[in-house]
Amino acid sequence: MLRRIIFLIVLIASILLTYHGIKLDDPAEVMNNGNLLCLSCMGIE
Amino acid sequence: MRRWIIQTIAFFAGNHYFQSIIRNEGFYQGPLKRFCFPYFTCYSCPLAVASCPLGSIQHFLSLQLIPFYVIGFLGLIGVFIGRMVCGYLCPIGFLQDILYRIKSFKFKIPNWLANLKYVFLFGLVVIGAYLTAEPAFCKICPVGSTQAGIPLVLWDPFQSSLRPLIGWHYYFKVSIFALFLLLIISSRRFFCRVMCPLGAIYSLFNRFSILQLRVNKDKCIECNSCELLCPMGIKVYQQPNQADCIRCFECVKKCPTKAVYVGW
Numbered sequence: 001m002l003r004r005i006i007f008l009i010v011l012i013a014s015i016l017l018t019y020h021g022i023k024l025d026d027p028a029e030v031m032n033n034g035n036l037l038c039l040s041c042m043g044i045e
Numbered sequence: 046m047r048r049w050i051i052q053t054i055a056f057f058a059g060n061h062y063f064q065s066i067i068r069n070e071g072f073y074q075g076p077l078k079r080f081c082f083p084y085f086t087c088y089s090c091p092l093a094v095a096s097c098p099l100g101s102i103q104h105f106l107s108l109q110l111i112p113f114y115v116i117g118f119l120g121l122i123g124v125f126i127g128r129m130v131c132g133y134l135c136p137i138g139f140l141q142d143i144l145y146r147i148k149s150f151k152f153k154i155p156n157w158l159a160n161l162k163y164v165f166l167f168g169l170v171v172i173g174a175y176l177t178a179e180p181a182f183c184k185i186c187p188v189g190s191t192q193a194g195i196p197l198v199l200w201d202p203f204q205s206s207l208r209p210l211i212g213w214h215y216y217f218k219v220s221i222f223a224l225f226l227l228l229i230i231s232s233r234r235f236f237c238r239v240m241c242p243l244g245a246i247y248s249l250f251n252r253f254s255i256l257q258l259r260v261n262k263d264k265c266i267e268c269n270s271c272e273l274l275c276p277m278g279i280k281v282y283q284q285p286n287q288a289d290c291i292r293c294f295e296c297v298k299k300c301p302t303k304a305v306y307v308g309w
Contacts, residue, residue: 006253007124014120021114026105027079030114033104034078034096037071038089040180041100041189042197043218044210 123250
């Protein structure tokens with residue numbers, strides 16, 4: 001029972017976080033970052 | 046369907062931008078990068094069509110912002126299937142499954158070492174990125190070297206602009222990559238167990254996710270075959286939903302008494 005309650009709380013929290021993130025235009029920021037070459041990932045500074 | 050087929054499909058689903066090689070473009074830049082992979086893949090990989098969730102989290106934290114969208118997205122996956130992403134979708138998990146088949150010296154990872162992934166998660170991905178305003182984990186990430194650093198420097202599609210920039214950090218990362226290869230060949234799922242911060246995030250969901258492993262105590266004879274089969278070395282009959290379980294279901298498929306099963 002406790003597992004189901006925690007599941008529901010986390011599910012609702014995740015939906016709200018995603019919704020809030022989309023409202024703040026987080027996907028655009030993710031895209032801006034993703035469209036740049038990650039020099040740290042490559043080991044180039 | 047066999048697990049390796051799903052792993053292959055998952056790899057090509059996220060890494061299919063072959064135009065980067067054909068047209069010498071370097072890597073994909075476009076609207077699909079709004080989305081994060083559910084698994085670990087470097088977004089600077091020439092074939093990648095989406096963003097790395099860990100790179101995105103670090104980017105937001107380095108800007109002193111909270112990554113609501115990425116955390117919510119990972120939460121939505123974790124709450125349903127827990128760490129199953131590691132077992133069925135992650136290309137780095139797939140790479141480890143393949144390379145472990147190479148005949149070589151093998152060793153077992155001590156259980157306490159598995160806690161190190163939480164140090165990487167909180168120490169480098171969260172606190173490191175926030176304090177240094179840089180992607181701290183990316184600086185040591187062997188996945189970045191595997192998928193972006195080494196291929197792009199060897200290929201050099203940007204009119205020889207990358208090779209002159211190589212310095213000590215590049216060689217440091219290549220050394221980490223060599224160590225990474227050695228460790229994943231000689232120990233099962235070393236990266237998943239010890240180092241992966243994304244695995245550390247998903248492991249937090251294992252105990253209460255919808256997908257659960259169950260053990261029928263009446264059928265279980267405690268033969269320990271589940272622990273021997275488990276890539277993460279878990280005693281499934283004692284802790285079927287242990288945080289490290291990647292839900293590969295090897296124990297379910299090969300339990301001699303069919304005592305382990307998938308439940309909800």
